[in-house]
Amino acid sequence: MSERRILRIEISTPQAAMEAFAQTWERLERGEAVTPVESIGFESLSEMLSTLTPRRWELIQTVKRRGPTPIGELAEPPEQDKTLGCTDVGTLVDLGILEVDDRQRVFVPWDEIDLRVPLAA
Template sequence: MNQNILTIKVGTSIQSSLALAQQMLERLELGEEPAPYFGVGFKNVSQMLGVFTPKRWDLLAALREHGAMSIAELARTLQRDYKNVHNDVERLMEWLAIERDEQGKVFTPYSEIVVDVHLPQQKAA
């Protein structure tokens, strides 16, 4: 069973991403193997919710529960229109949440998706 985790970061700075990359490089220089990290970032919650809509979360859950399947099978499972499911799959593939296997079936390679939301900094009074 694949135990990869997709981390969705919302509202984090480029500095935090660079710090994570620096930590991974330091581990590699010490001869250690860093834990795999798969992440995508969004400027704000609205942007994230534009990609990860409720119907797309349902789609990811169905793939996780049933495993790899064709888009037509997925549409039947979700009882949704093929064209809409196809568009959702394409969009989620752009954001690394879905992949295709050798037979062209779609699946989610993650056992978990973690959403990490950082609120904007409070302005000084």
């Protein structure tokens, strides 16, 4: 059985992300085992919420439920602007939340998305 793929989406400053990278690098240089973490960082909650809109979360859930889906089939109902749907898909692909297979269908490669929002700086 394959391991579950979890994507961590978090609020983190670029400095904190670089420090975490440096710590991981140092652990690897010492020969310590490091568990890979696949993550996306946003500098603020407002940036995250403006990027991962309710419409885009709905799109993620739809694609996960349907499985690999041609992009043109994601603009529903039929009168919905397909350009907006393609823009949303493109943004989610650029972030790595969605991926495109060799038949040009989009899919969600994650079993779970873990959102982390710190309450204190």
